[in-house]
Amino acid sequence: MKNLIRSLFVFALLAACSREDTVLISYENPELELEVPFGFPEFNNSVYTNKPTKYGVALGEKLFQDTRLSADNSVSCASCHIQEHAFADRNAKGIGIEGRIGLRNTPPVQNMAFMKVFNWDGNIRVLENQPLVPIITHFEMDSSILEVIGKLEEDPEYIELFNKAFNGEGITADGIYNSIAQFEYTLISANSKYDKVIREAGETFTETEALGYQVFQDKCVSCHSTELFTDQSFRNIGFPLNSDHEEAGRSRVTGAVEDFMRFRVPSLRNIAHTEPYGSFGQFETLRAVLDYFDNGVLEADNLDPILKENNNRIPLSETEKDQLMAFMHTLSDSEFIGK
Ligand code: HEC
Numbered sequence: 001m002k003n004l005i006r007s008l009f010v011f012a013l014l015a016a017c018s019r020e021d022t023v024l025i026s027y028e029n030p031e032l033e034l035e036v037p038f039g040f041p042e043f044n045n046s047v048y049t050n051k052p053t054k055y056g057v058a059l060g061e062k063l064f065q066d067t068r069l070s071a072d073n074s075v076s077c078a079s080c081h082i083q084e085h086a087f088a089d090r091n092a093k094g095i096g097i098e099g100r101i102g103l104r105n106t107p108p109v110q111n112m113a114f115m116k117v118f119n120w121d122g123n124i125r126v127l128e129n130q131p132l133v134p135i136i137t138h139f140e141m142d143s144s145i146l147e148v149i150g151k152l153e154e155d156p157e158y159i160e161l162f163n164k165a166f167n168g169e170g171i172t173a174d175g176i177y178n179s180i181a182q183f184e185y186t187l188i189s190a191n192s193k194y195d196k197v198i199r200e201a202g203e204t205f206t207e208t209e210a211l212g213y214q215v216f217q218d219k220c221v222s223c224h225s226t227e228l229f230t231d232q233s234f235r236n237i238g239f240p241l242n243s244d245h246e247e248a249g250r251s252r253v254t255g256a257v258e259d260f261m262r263f264r265v266p267s268l269r270n271i272a273h274t275e276p277y278g279s280f281g282q283f284e285t286l287r288a289v290l291d292y293f294d295n296g297v298l299e300a301d302n303l304d305p306i307l308k309e310n311n312n313r314i315p316l317s318e319t320e321k322d323q324l325m326a327f328m329h330t331l332s333d334s335e336f337i338g339k
């Protein structure tokens with residue numbers, strides 16, 4: 001009798017299923033708890049509209065490392081965004097498929113969840129709109145979203161992961177963009193020596209580091225401010241100019257003359273691991289950046305007032321440079337860069 005009831009029940013269930021157009025299998029896909037670290041600004045809005053989930057992040061990470069996103073299957077996001085360099089690389093300018101050289105230096109991918117604008121010129125305002133750019137750019141991956149989807153659809157592991165991450169919707173362009181952004185939202189660097197000193201978590205600065213922190217507050221913090229070490233503004237600080245005619249800095253986005261060669265103030269977190277420096281890698285070392293500020297920067301009509309009012313310089317003694325170097329090294333987060 002029991003068995004009969006059970007088979008009737010199973011039969012009823014099958015009948016019910018067959019009446020539906022699709023059988024919905026729902027996976028448990030918990031949201032991840034991301035915390036805003038001590039002193040950091042709030043998350044940006046898209047972190048709430050595209051909440052990182054267990055499978056979303058796993059999928060995003062897998063895609064980030066997959067060379068199939070490029071036309072000839074040779075370059076992944078992680079080819080240029082390498083974890084041990086805080087998800088930047090060691091090249092002056094990004095190098096894509098077939099050794100094609102791009103326009104700019106690869107920035108680290110860290111603390112994206114708190115940033116309001118992306119890229120050196122801020123042409124991207126929503127992180128979910130970013131992944132398509134390298135996928136289709138000639139000197140990066142030179143592919144197309146349809147080509148990528150076609151390749152991924154041949155891989156049953158991806159089909160399953162997309163279904164788990166996005167409610168059985170299968171492989172979609174939005175799934176690619178959203179999962180990559182979800183993965184990037186989890187790349188939070190907030191556990192450097194500096195953070196442990198600030199949080200009074202058992203670390204203290206050496207004397208040189210402490211003096212460097214003071215110099216930093218006197219001469220750098222007006223732009224490299226907040227716990228992100230950038231105020232996210234665009235400024236021309238007279239760095240040596242990129243000779244590529246494509247380059248115009250922020251004015252590429254706004255068309256405004258006053259934005260010519262203005263760039264987003266870069267974060268200085270993990271700065272000891274992201275050489276070379278500058279928008280096209282014009283400085284090989286950190287010290288060279290400090291020497292340049294001290295020796296004097298290029299004149300420009302729209303040179304930042306902070307430099308203009310100081311004879312186009314940020315004067316620094318050799319001792320202050322040593323101290324700043326020591327301080328900037330406290331911004332390295334060994335857990336984040338995985339070493
Ligand atoms: C060929 C090297 C290269 C590849 C491949 C590459 N990137 Fe980038 N990435 C760059 C460069 C260079 C920039 C800066 C572009 C600019 O400012 O115009 C950048 C910028 C970014 C930014 C903005 C960072 C910030 O601080 O605003 C993110 C996020 C990012 N890339 C993620 C990705 C993802 C995701 C992929 C794969 C789909 C990818 N990148 C593939 C070189 C690369």
Ligand code: HEC
Nearest residue numbers: 219220223235237239263264265266277278279289304306
């Ligand atoms: C007026 C604003 C301003 C001040 C003051 C300032 N910076 Fe910057 N900094 C920027 C901008 C903007 C860039 C990017 C410029 C570019 O690439 O053309 C930058 C770039 C850098 C870079 C290269 C980062 C990278 O990832 O390529 C370092 C290092 C740096 N600054 C350190 C400092 C230090 C140390 C001080 C203080 C001695 C300082 N800055 C003062 C705005 C400023």
